[in-house]
Amino acid sequence: MRIDLHAHSTVSDGTETPAELVGAAAEAGIDVLAITDHDSTSGWDDAGAAARRLGVALVPGMEVSCRTPEGISVHVLSYLHDPAHPGLLEEVTKARDARLSRAEHMVSLLAEDYPLSWDDVTRHVAPGATVGRPHIADALVAAGLVGDRTEAFATILSSRSRYFVQHYAPEPALAVSLIRAAGGVPVFAHPVASARGRTVGEPVYRAMIEAGLAGLEVYHRDNPEDRRPFLLGLAAENGLFVTGSSDYHGAGKPNRLGEFTTSAEALGEIERQGRGTAVVR
Template sequence: MTTEQTATIDLHVHSSFSDGAFTPSHLVELAATAGLRAIAIADHDTVAGVAEGIAAGAKRGIEVIPAIELSVQFKAYKDVHLLGYGIDWGDQGLLDQLHRLREQREHRSHDILAAVNERLAGEGRAAIGFEEVGRHARDAIGRPHIARAMIGRGYVDSVEEAFRRYLVPCNVPKRYWPMDDAIATIRRLGGVAVLAHPTSVSTLRPELRTIIAELAGLGLDGVEVFNNLALAEEMAVLQRIAGDLGLVVTGGSDFHGIEEGLEMGRGRGGIRFDGALLAPLKTLIGQRKRGRS
């Protein structure tokens, strides 16, 4: 890692096409201002913002890596996040699958909003309409968009408060991709499959090593070692695990634009994500692309 202002990257940012606050074009502008050379727009279960991001990046001299973040299940571990880098984001099979996921997600959002409105009614507050929530989204509607609608109404002061008081108590379980299928899909699309913020799966180090080793057996390519959910000593452990298993190492802020004190391109303690992480990832992407041709 480095604290210099040059040759830095961020391989995990979200746009308004999922649950981020900013458009892909705005993310590119923020990246340019921060002195980043490359970013990966990795929206949740959608690639709808990739084209805009790549076009904006070409104009500003910022490399934009096409990516996606899938919510998957591995054994009893639910809502494990899997990043797919360098995927063929125009693949029709992928787009059809994501469309089905979006429909499922919107049904879930309707159910969550109904539960939130029931709680609001008990407090003597007016209900929030789904169209009102939709104004805060560019693509699939999720819980952060309900949170922003609640802020707009003055019902809460922050996204964090909305989740704590309403969205967590009113949650409806997600449907997840099976891990083996998600990894296989990313690789079929010429992409590289990377486990996002691994300590969100487990903070128990022997367990985490076992999980990552099993995922490597399924075709996992890399680990997001440098991330904002891991402490310095945890990142060191993750780096050792990745090295032992021959996995690529990535780093990203998981920037949404709504987290207090979190900046694009920066990790815990102000560290920056070294641009040297990009070359091994791009090498593997190139190998996958040649394997598909």
């Protein structure tokens, strides 16, 4: 069984609609797929309908954007939570709204030096999608200012760039506790992805574990191989399960569906712990 528990659609920063995402998974031979758009569950229904039609089991999920007080970005995957839970919904709505105002501010800064407008960016945002830096990157690519998203993030949109603007995001332990309150199963996404920027130290892991962290996404292309033993040891010491995922974004990133996968045992643990919704079969 091939299980990929981290994939994005046009609801956030992927390039395929939720239904197309499930179709791509079916073509890639994926048996179980999780849809995990940033701070949004609005793709669940369309993805679920496609999953039933195509015979792919779908794990409803979401990737919650977080930040430590020191400014380190952390992402927490939430599986099988209640999408209407007021506490979690309020927090992700606040973060999503902050992403919009942050994107507008970044574009206004970019427009001082580049031929780029807000309309140029919104052309790359699907209806109802969470606006983010990837959409700005797509606009930069379309304008011929960079070659692809990777170049955009390494240069103009880097966190070290003068155009970079922070946005509100909950602390990781708060996100974990809210996911648990919503009946969900929280997993720390790509925790040692140092190429993306600074990574957290042990106190953050401890706080997340105490708040109810269930698992660690160990097998991910952005986790350096020499750091994976640390994650495996931490999981073993604290009774956490481990996952492997592609973090697929369609044409938006080089990641391919199924390049890393999750065990059936870990999926079973997610289903055992999840109380907010169910896997679509």
